[in-house]
Amino acid sequence: MDLELKGKVAVVSGGTRGIGRAIAECFADEGAHVAICARNQADIDATVAALEAKGVKAWGQSVDISDSPAIDGFVAGAAQALGGIDVLISNASALPRTDDEDAWRSMFEIDMLGALRLFNAAQPYLEKAAVHSGDAAFTIISSMVAAEPYKPSPYSAIKAGLINYAKGVARVHAGKKIRCNVLSPGNVYFKGGVWQTIQQDMPDYFDSMIKANPTGRMGTPEEIASAVVFLSSPRSSFTTGANLVVDGCLTQRASF
Template identity: 50%
Template sequence: MDLGLQGKRAIVTGATRGIGRAIASLLAAEGCDVAICARHKEAVDQTAAALARSGVKATGGAVDIADLAALRRWIGEAAETLGGLDIFVANVSALAQGMDEDSWRKGFEIDVMGTVFGIEAALPLLEKSSAGSIVVVGSTAMAEVYGPTRSYAAVKATLIPYVKGLARNLAAKNVRANVVSPGNVYFQGGVWNLVEQR
């Protein structure tokens, strides 16, 4: 497959497993230099090494997305290592499922604040690209209710109008912004794998 991404530079958050890793792997296979982050250094290092085997520049950082200062700093460092930035994929999620205060707070801090301020840090770099792209990984739960009411769906849904606003306001700067909402995805250690084990 040739998606015309050869030589592009991409950052993917939450990219050591599941959807995020699949995105980073596809970008690397298409010839993108890729920077990834997640919380656990060992998983980040292993994933970056696997991506580099595609013959691209791959780097990673252990970042807690809730630490916005650390996130901003890492995005700047990653883009410098890559020599610029063309694609920013906000994939990380707290996957907070409860209705308790802690679930709402975690979801808001990671899914909303991590996305918004990650994009804010990436935007000046994307505006220098000839074709900047912001991709926010959402969920079908943004539009459909599955089972009992959960904070996850409401928190994720807040990203839709935010990204629509970005798309309208950034088009003149040649930066696209989209939400992609995958359905259920099964992978080892993921939510559905855990449900299966119950």
């Protein structure tokens, strides 16, 4: 299936590792030009080179997601370097391992305000893209624990807030043909990721989570990326305000 992404421009925050890297590569595989941001410039340079090797244009910049002027500069730089913005992916996350005030503050600053800052900066470019082609997309990466928190957690609470925010964005901007959706992954395993650390440090808990999933495994970044890219593509142009859970049926609720 042609996702109609060839020649379009996708911007991905947190795009150098894990799910974010897989999303950037999946867009490039579909022929889209890709801009990424992250903290480590060496990782950005390596990712940009890998994306360019796929035959598309790529651009990256080191950005602190908590710095609003820096976000504005990154988005403007991406649009200038690649010729606009058709798709925006908010993927960067603080990923705290505690539930103290600092963890709550970092989740709000990076995940919630980070998504808000990215959209505010990219909105003029998305509006221009929508006028030109009839479709533009803003997709936010949340988590299945937004609906099924296992304990009091800033991660769960803020990820839930992002789903609510996305619905509001979708309602307000549908008439402008800017879509906003959420992709909520379940447990995703990759080298250097949270679940590899848990596997090493808490093997019994890791094994219990494998057994809890009806598929008997965790997801891969590539599986999440494929869903994100389809949801963000013109092939999904009537989908907005949705929260797509991709978790191997780990969650037990039925979504209506």
